[in-house]
Amino acid sequence: MPVAAIEEAAERLAGLEGSALRVRPRQCLNLRHLRAGCSACAEACPTKAIRWSPRLRVEPFDCAQCGACATACPAGALEVRDSVWCRRLAQISRAVAGTGRVLFACPLHLRRDRSLRRRTDVVEVPCVGAIQPWEIVAAVAFGAASVLLLEARCSRCTYRVAHGRAVRTVEEAQSLLAAWGRREEVRLGSEPPASTEAGSAFRALAGLLPQKGRSADEELARRGLEPQEIGGDTTQPQDPGEGLERWIPSSHRKLLFFLHRLGEPAADRVAPNAPLAHVEVAPDCTGCGMCAYFCPTGALRKRETAGKTELAFRAQECTNCGFCTRICYQGAIRTTEARPGAVLSGEEQVLWSGRPSTPQERLARRLV
Ligand code: SF4
Ligand code: SF4
Known part of the structure; x- marks a missing residue:
């Protein structure tokens, strides 16, 4: 997408900003990558103030500031004030x-x-x-x-x-x-x-x-x-490293806060429909790091350590948006059921380590 078109779309999306909604357009998955294909906000919006098909249309005067889009947005582009x-x-x-x-x-x-x-x-x-x-x-x-x-x-x-x-x-x-x-x-x-309240x-x-x-x-x-402390609006994004700007959605931080308050988890997996996930990479991952570059929350990170490239994942920061699975050209990454222990502890896991392969090397591997 040309930069001017992204800027223009970001400006239109920002038109939803209002008494209840705060908009962070650069978090929108569709403005981060062409293959995002997200329309969660449009599907949730009861007044059709936002549409993504065939292209982005925002009608600020139709927006009721109800916040249904913010509930649906997995990336924190639309949030409740x-x-x-x-x-x-x-x-x-x-x-x-x-x-x-x-x-x-x-x-x-x-x-x-x-x-x-x-x-x-x-x-x-x-x-x-x-x-x-x-x-x-x-x-x-x-x-x-x-x-x-x-x-x-x-x-x-x-x-x-x-x-x-x-x-x-x-x-x-x-x-x-x-x-x-x-x-x-x-x-x-x-x-x-029935109300049981006295008086x-x-x-x-x-x-x-x-x-x-x-x-x-x-x-x-x-x-x-x-x-x-619960997850109020922060003026500080995550450290972007090599990637695009990234924020942990305020709704996700609030969820983590209250999950901590529930105490110890009873199961070692959370059902896949939850807004938490674990991520796995297949052996054919090339180490290109595109998933980490575009991940909206910073749950995935690419770094260089001792001459090797590492792809690290922190479950605590993953909202199960599924973006990484959609943009990986190798189809090498997938989301699975979250491990509650890893979500609460904030531990980091190295998913892949090695030397990224070049397209020529990959072609050679396929031909012989
Ligand atoms: S739900 Fe969020 S990420 Fe998805 S299209 Fe809407 S603003 Fe973008
Ligand atoms: S599903 Fe993938 S892209 Fe989305 S937050 Fe989790 S690791 Fe990042």
Whole structure:
């Protein structure tokens, strides 16, 4: 792709920047490599404010800033602003502290069933498709016995496209929790459980009055949480080494933070649909290092050590975006089930070591 075209596409993508979304266009897989073929954000976007087919089209005025695209983006090109997720995390914290469960509900659902507004266990989200797996893991880490994503009105909603994203989010969270041996109930459902909160009649009246409670910062501080430590926006990219600029998505750092809080994993593998992966290279890897050059997070790195080239992998930084498998011309790299131990420890593994072969050497090998 010519540089001017990349610059122009980056500028268009940046048009989605708004009250809830932060955009880092250079992280977008499609702007990093021609063979990326990613359209996850477009598939999740309920208002079609972003399209990749036949070419990138961004309609900033159609963007509802719901954040469904940020949930889908595996590279951190589209992310939810700190102020938004901090507020929601504080609501999750209050819900768990008050009732031991979390009910995520969208504005449409809350309008149709006004009693939900008065419940402490309800966390309002712009759309259930905007909920991120780490938020479900956080709820469980806080002590929630159940997490329910209310979906009853989705088929009649103008945002219904994002429902598929909500289904995947629940499946990803279930896979993660299963690997950590957690059996809490996490599901999509149409019926909210009956409220068990005491004094609901009083709360119904109080719900009509302006509420004065702990601020989001105070609520997080009560749990000893500090946004920057959890995975807040950072101004520092990863060391790019020889490759393109790279960042670990904020959503991925938050996921790691709360997985640590779940304690020791119970399984030695995580199901392949989770946003974590292990990477393997086949013997026909040529050591060209293209996967490391383009990897958006820096999970793959190429380096020279003692006259040899090494390809190293750090599972903690891999979001299972699958980009490396799509751009390898040899088809020599593949993602497999993540090892939770390696994800938590941050250990590095050398996947390949040797002298990169030239195209002539590879041709000669094929001919004889
Ligand atoms: S989901 Fe992210 S990486 Fe994929 S096309 Fe959209 S912005 Fe780019
Ligand atoms: S190692 Fe591969 S799957 Fe993991 S983040 Fe990098 S490009 Fe994506």
